[in-house]
Amino acid sequence: MNHTTITVDGAFRSDAFAHGVVARGALLAVAGQLALNEDGSTYAPGDLDAQIAKVWRQVEAVVRTAGGDMGDVVKITSFVTDPDHIGPVVASRAEVFPGGQAPASTLVVVAALARPEFLVEIEALAVIP
């Protein structure tokens, strides 16, 4: 990781996200990841925690296949279908990005995702040095 994390005074600070991140390198755009089995069926319908874990594994697989690691992620956007899902997603983010290395982050509650069984979708931008 060769990123500079930006934090500013006058805005709430948290180890769970950065206010901004400056990075140089190749931009990696990671598609919104969903809880899909390899055969395209829905993974763990109705199980939020399992879907969150599956989605993060896939984000990491994509970043690693591109030659980076999770420290290269500069921005994530998380979409959930219910405000009750916010807490578990925020908790998972802190586990995935420990020790104050969290990227810039946006979390959105949407009306629905592509299938009714999907509870969470997470996309990421990474910059690979």
Place this chain on the structure above:
Amino acid sequence: MTVIAVNPAGVHAVPAYSHALVGTGTPVFLTGQIALDAEGRLVGVGDPAAQAAQVWRNIRSIVTALGADLTDIVKLTTFAVDRAHLPAIGAERARHFEPGRFPASTFLLVAGLAHPDYLVEIEVIVMLDDSAPAARS
């Protein structure tokens, strides 16, 4: 510009998008496009296919003006208001990309867009080759 598609083993491969694209150059973030023509009139009231087609005309115009083309798009985010519109929106998107060269993609259903008649909004990230005029300016 060099753009590399990333589709790792262990993540379900979807024909209509890549799991990730890596590109070098200058990233450009476009405003979400809706189905307005050059005079600001909505094209395709109640018709998701017609709206999607206009959205892609707008995206193509902007990308072309940047000195790039649609193959330089690395990421799409599609906002729709009705799940029933997904096939029409997907079919229009498929018209603009070669198989195996789809951008990374996110599809969302939202409670509403800026106007009640808007059915679809698409925003894109484009990587400009550093030789493109807009990247040098």
